[in-house]
Amino acid sequence: MSGAPTLALIALLIALALWVMLARGMFAAVAGFIAYGLLLTLAWVGLSAVDVAMTEAAIGGGLTGALLIGAASRLRGAGYGEVGARRGPLTRVLAVAVSVGVTAVLVVCLNWLPEPQHTLVPDVAANLDATGVGNPITGVLLAFRAMDTLLEAIVLLFALIGVWSLTPDAAWGQRPDVAHDVDPDGVLAYVARVLPPIGVVIAIYILWVGADAPGGKFQGATVLAAMWLLAMMAGLARAPLIGRASLRAWLVAGPLVFVAIGVYGVWRAGAFLAYPDGFAKPLIVVIEIALMPSLAITLALLLAGAPRDTGGRHE
Numbered sequence: 676m677s678g679a680p681t682l683a684l685i686a687l688l689i690a691l692a693l694w695v696m697l698a699r700g701m702f703a704a705v706a707g708f709i710a711y712g713l714l715l716t717l718a719w720v721g722l723s724a725v726d727v728a729m730t731e732a733a734i735g736g737g738l739t740g741a742l743l744i745g746a747a748s749r750l751r752g753a754g755y756g757e758v759g760a761r762r763g764p765l766t767r768v769l770a771v772a773v774s775v776g777v778t779a780v781l782v783v784c785l786n787w788l789p790e791p792q793h794t795l796v797p798d799v800a801a802n803l804d805a806t807g808v809g810n811p812i813t814g815v816l817l818a819f820r821a822m823d824t825l826l827e828a829i830v831l832l833f834a835l836i837g838v839w840s841l842t843p844d845a846a847w848g849q850r851p852d853v854a855h856d857v858d859p860d861g862v863l864a865y866v867a868r869v870l871p872p873i874g875v876v877i878a879i880y881i882l883w884v885g886a887d888a889p890g891g892k893f894q895g896a897t898v899l900a901a902m903w904l905l906a907m908m909a910g911l912a913r914a915p916l917i918g919r920a921s922l923r924a925w926l927v928a929g930p931l932v933f934v935a936i937g938v939y940g941v942w943r944a945g946a947f948l949a950y951p952d953g954f955a956k957p958l959i960v961v962i963e964i965a966l967m968p969s970l971a972i973t974l975a976l977l978l979a980g981a982p983r984d985t986g987g988r989h990e
């Protein structure tokens with residue numbers, strides 16, 4: 676991207692950022708945030724960072740936007756719907772000032788970087804062939820930064836535990852309720868019957884090509900989570916009981932496989948998460964396949980939220 680389209684995109688991003696900070700209503704701010712994420716997706720595509728663009732669309736705009744919509748709905752239902760309207764001009768000006776200040780600090784820090792800047796790109800490029808992975812993003816995330824990727828998966832589990840910790844005692848062990856009153860012959864019910872099979876195929880494809888092309892477990896897991904949530908919202912599927920042992924086994928299965936392969940690396944390659952010669956790509960694919968169901972379930976249950984008190988009735 677260059678010229679007028681780039682300048683227009685930058686202007687829209689700045690305008691949407693200001694909208695999110697200055698909007699008076701929660702839902703208006705959330706809508707602006709989602710649009711901001713979609714525009715960032717276009718920006719990353721323009722920079723030829725397709726993997727980052729897919730992650731931004733799925734996680735940044737999609738998943739985070741849905742979480743914010745759910746939070747805004749619950750706040751409004753709890754009587755906090757007018758909090759945004761009660762914020763004074765001083766609060767809004769302060770929010771803009773802090774954002775501008777953070778941006779200025781980042782610009783100054785970038786200008787202070789040494790020249791030439793130290794980079795590991797040549798070292799990574801020289802050793803990427805040893806992984807057998809054609810997609811450099813996957814190679815970096817699961818070979819050179821595998822520990823970071825493992826910790827990201829574990830952090831998501833801790834986030835889900837945090838959400839479940841908000842469950843009232845009377846509702847513990849029950850299932851989250853995300854179903855809506857849906858016309859069985861309506862559009863949502865129809866889409867929830869037609870779209871999930873297609874979404875599952877797309878998710879599997881995104882996972883499979885992730886080793887050699889843009890894609891991977893996180894993007895595929897987000898698509899799977901969205902399909903499951905769509906079916907639950909339409910009343911075609913029910914959220915699982917959070918106390919079910921099989922559910923918890925699925926949640927930890929992916930990270931446990933990741934850790935097991937890391938320990939295997941200690942035995943065969945002399946370091947945790949190191950891959951023996953000739954086995955890097957197969958082990959990376961195994962990690963991706965094992966992580967995707969766990970991530971999909973975790974993301975879907977994060978959006979579903981904690982079970983609510985139903986008067987002590989357990990199912």
